[in-house]
Amino acid sequence: MSMFASLRKELNMILKHRILFVVTCIILLIPCIYAGPFISSYWDPYAHVKDLPLVIVNHDVGTTINDEKVNIGQQLTDDLKNSDELKVLPADENAAIEGMKNNKYYMLIRVPKDFSKNAMSAFENDQKKAQLEIVPNEGYNFTGASISNSAMEKVKSELEHKITKSYTTAILEAEQKLGEGLDKLANGGNQLSDGVTSAKQGSTSLENGIEQFAKGTLKFNQGIMKLSDGTKPIDDGAKSLASGLSGLDQGMGKLADGADKLASGMKYSADKSVDLKNGVQQLVNGTSELESKVALIGKANQGGLAQVTQELDSLTSSNQNANDSSAALDKAQQDLKSSIENNNALSAEDKQKMLDQLNLLSSKYTEAIKQNGSNVKIDEVKKHLQEQVEGMGGRQAMLEKGLAQITAGQAKLLESTQKFADGQARLAAGASDLSEGIHGAKQGADQLAAGGQRLADGIDQFAAGTDKIKQASSSLLNGSEKLEQGSLKLTNGLSKLQNGSSELAEGINTADQKVNEKHSNADAAAELISDPVELQKVPFNHIAQYGPAFAPYFLSLGLYVGMFLFCSSFPLLEIRPGQSARNWFIGKLGVLLIIGTLQALILDALIILMKIHVQNIGYFILFSILASWAFTAILLFLNTALDKIGRFVSMGLLILQLTSCGGSFPLEMQSSFFQHVHGWVPMSYTVLGFKSIISMPDSPSSFLWNSCLSLLVFMIIGIVLSFAYYTHHFKKHHSKAATTTAAPNMA
Numbered sequence: 001m002s003m004f005a006s007l008r009k010e011l012n013m014i015l016k017h018r019i020l021f022v023v024t025c026i027i028l029l030i031p032c033i034y035a036g037p038f039i040s041s042y043w044d045p046y047a048h049v050k051d052l053p054l055v056i057v058n059h060d061v062g063t064t065i066n067d068e069k070v071n072i073g074q075q076l077t078d079d080l081k082n083s084d085e086l087k088v089l090p091a092d093e094n095a096a097i098e099g100m101k102n103n104k105y106y107m108l109i110r111v112p113k114d115f116s117k118n119a120m121s122a123f124e125n126d127q128k129k130a131q132l133e134i135v136p137n138e139g140y141n142f143t144g145a146s147i148s149n150s151a152m153e154k155v156k157s158e159l160e161h162k163i164t165k166s167y168t169t170a171i172l173e174a175e176q177k178l179g180e181g182l183d184k185l186a187n188g189g190n191q192l193s194d195g196v197t198s199a200k201q202g203s204t205s206l207e208n209g210i211e212q213f214a215k216g217t218l219k220f221n222q223g224i225m226k227l228s229d230g231t232k233p234i235d236d237g238a239k240s241l242a243s244g245l246s247g248l249d250q251g252m253g254k255l256a257d258g259a260d261k262l263a264s265g266m267k268y269s270a271d272k273s274v275d276l277k278n279g280v281q282q283l284v285n286g287t288s289e290l291e292s293k294v295a296l297i298g299k300a301n302q303g304g305l306a307q308v309t310q311e312l313d314s315l316t317s318s319n320q321n322a323n324d325s326s327a328a329l330d331k332a333q334q335d336l337k338s339s340i341e342n343n344n345a346l347s348a349e350d351k352q353k354m355l356d357q358l359n360l361l362s363s364k365y366t367e368a369i370k371q372n373g374s375n376v377k378i379d380e381v382k383k384h385l386q387e388q389v390e391g392m393g394g395r396q397a398m399l400e401k402g403l404a405q406i407t408a409g410q411a412k413l414l415e416s417t418q419k420f421a422d423g424q425a426r427l428a429a430g431a432s433d434l435s436e437g438i439h440g441a442k443q444g445a446d447q448l449a450a451g452g453q454r455l456a457d458g459i460d461q462f463a464a465g466t467d468k469i470k471q472a473s474s475s476l477l478n479g480s481e482k483l484e485q486g487s488l489k490l491t492n493g494l495s496k497l498q499n500g501s502s503e504l505a506e507g508i509n510t511a512d513q514k515v516n517e518k519h520s521n522a523d524a525a526a527e528l529i530s531d532p533v534e535l536q537k538v539p540f541n542h543i544a545q546y547g548p549a550f551a552p553y554f555l556s557l558g559l560y561v562g563m564f565l566f567c568s569s570f571p572l573l574e575i576r577p578g579q580s581a582r583n584w585f586i587g588k589l590g591v592l593l594i595i596g597t598l599q600a601l602i603l604d605a606l607i608i609l610m611k612i613h614v615q616n617i618g619y620f621i622l623f624s625i626l627a628s629w630a631f632t633a634i635l636l637f638l639n640t641a642l643d644k645i646g647r648f649v650s651m652g653l654l655i656l657q658l659t660s661c662g663g664s665f666p667l668e669m670q671s672s673f674f675q676h677v678h679g680w681v682p683m684s685y686t687v688l689g690f691k692s693i694i695s696m697p698d699s700p701s702s703f704l705w706n707s708c709l710s711l712l713v714f715m716i717i718g719i720v721l722s723f724a725y726y727t728h729h730f731k732k733h734h735s736k737a738a739t740t741t742a743a744p745n746m747a
């Protein structure tokens with residue numbers, strides 16, 4: 001029997017055996033039954049997140065920001081309630097807990113009462129993060145809870161975005177106000193720069209003035225030194241002056257006493273001068289009477305002589321009084337002259353002036369006395385008259401002559417007496433004025449003495465003050481030098497300040513411009529700052545849904561399971577008569593390859609109908625057939641060589657491949673054991689090959705060809721091992737059959 005005949009008989013057996021045919025038809029759909037629902041359920045699970053019921057409990061009491069009530073928890077509740085992406089139902093605490101217990105909700109979202117307060121505490125001293133409590137119902141459905149967690153991460157990101165935007169808006173508004181302040185600051189900086197420039201100019205003038213002040217202070221200090229040195233002689237002179245003025249005051253006292261006596265004597269002399277004048281007048285009158293009666297002299301010689309003597313005595317008495325007054329005045333003049341000469345308080349020039357005035361007064365008085373000198377002749381006349389009277393006899397002629405002389409002398413005497421009286425009156429008035437002047441001088445001398453003492457005390461105080469000024473002048477000189485140095489530093493500092501203020505003004509203006517430019521659109525800036533990074537997804541092996549991404553995994557699973565079920569239901573070791581081992585093996589293998597091909601084609605049609613994008617349909621169909629054949633060769637060996645145990649081994653191999661092929665989770669996320677097993681199982685290459693055709697269009701084609709080569713190796717190994725077992729089993733079967741046939745013949 002040929003190979004094709006054996007194959008035809010195996011196919012006819014399937015077609016004629018109704019149960020086997022039905023089972024075969026069902027097995028042909030097994031890959032679609034596995035792959036189709038799995039791919040459909042995994043197609044886009046996150047698109048149905050909005051159907052997962054979640055519950056939110058809001059305990060937030062809100063907070064106050066800038067006098068405005070803010071309740072972020074309530075805003076979050078409203079946003080989630082109205083969201084098109086999530087199904088979030090608000091409830092109170094008890095209802096939410098009860099719903100979680102009855103598996104009504106996949107997650108509980110709890111908003112604490114201080115959520116708003118903590119969320120807006122960034123600018124407060126007590127800063128706390130806002131905590132949003134989520135309670136996933138993981139025991140009810142871990143995947144649903146995980147997806148809800150992922151959704152809440154997105155909600156958390158959006159919430160953080162809103163809070164960040166609120167903060168950013170507040171900051172930008174504050175910076176906008178800062179920009180307004182910068183405008184004022186810029187104006188102030190410009191004014192500061194101008195003011196510093198003026199201050200620098202003033203500092204330069206101040207520096208020049210301080211330099212002149214320092215020079216003047218030096219001269220002042222030198223003058224104070226000289227003043228201090230000259231103050232001591234002045235102080236000594238002031239003390240001597242005070243002492244001299246005290247002596248002057250004493251001398252003026254004595255002078256005043258002498259002046260009083262002089263005035264008194266002069267008054268007495270004046271009074272007596274009047275008496276003298278009256279007496280002279282009487283003498284003149286008497287002389288006239290005498291002259292008229294000269295003729296009677298002889299007759300009345302004795303009586304006339306007595307009368308004349310009496311008159312002369314009266315005249316002598318008057319003259320004596322005048323002499324007494326003159327003597328008293330001379331004595332007072334001598335005392336006053338002695339007082340002036342002995343007064344050491346007066347300077348020599350003052351003494352000389354006062355003595356000159358006193359001598360002038362004395363000379364006038366003496367002149368007045370001399371002008372009245374004919375009074376002295378009275379005594380001579382009297383004596384002569386007596387002598388004449390005694391020698392009267394016969395001397396009538398001499399008497400007349402003498403009488404004529406007397407008359408002439410009396411006329412001169414009367415004139416002199418008049419002048420003397422007038423002089424005495426003037427002298428008395430001058431003496432009175434002199435006395436008053438001396439008393440005034442005495443008072444002036446008293447005041448002068450007191451002033452001299454005060455002058456001496458003042459000079460002492462002036463000397464003490466001069467010493468203090470001297471010390472202060474030294475300090476002032478040192479201070480002026482330091483001031484000059486400080487002024488120089490001030491000028492240098494102002495120069496630097498001028499440069500700095502100019503730079504400051506320029507910098508503030510620049511900052512102001514930048515701030516104003518930056519905040520021209522505060523809302524857009526806040527949006528950008530709160531969400532500064534935009535992920536730009538550049539397609540590379542782009543897959544839009546989970547379905548196409550999991551298709552390679554579920555295709556491999558469906559092909560393996562479909563062939564596993566067929567190998568488990570099809571009689572792989574049934575031998576027909578007349579078959580050789582080779583034909584027998586080819587017949588069985590051919591049926592399996594045909595079934596594997598049909599499974600692959602039906603599954604490929606389903607994938608195309610599900611509109612999963614395939615880069616190359618021809619490659620896809622051929623590779624799916626190759627994958628099915630590789631699984632067929634391996635399962636054929638396991639199910640024939642190990643029989644029933646081979647089925648368990650096949651199931652174990654399926655489980656091992658599902659965990660190590662890298663079809664679901666990345667291989668790097670699995671344990672090292674599965675990473676090492678990955679390269680030794682065929683499903684790793686079927687998954688990689690299907691990915692190269694379906695989900696890896698941008699990857700090199702080498703992944704596909706390497707996968708094809710690896711599957712060919714697995715297929716060849718499986719076929720070779722299966723053929724070896726079939727040959728062994730065929731020989732064993734015929735050997736047993738020959739033994740059984742020979743035994744009856746021998747009997």
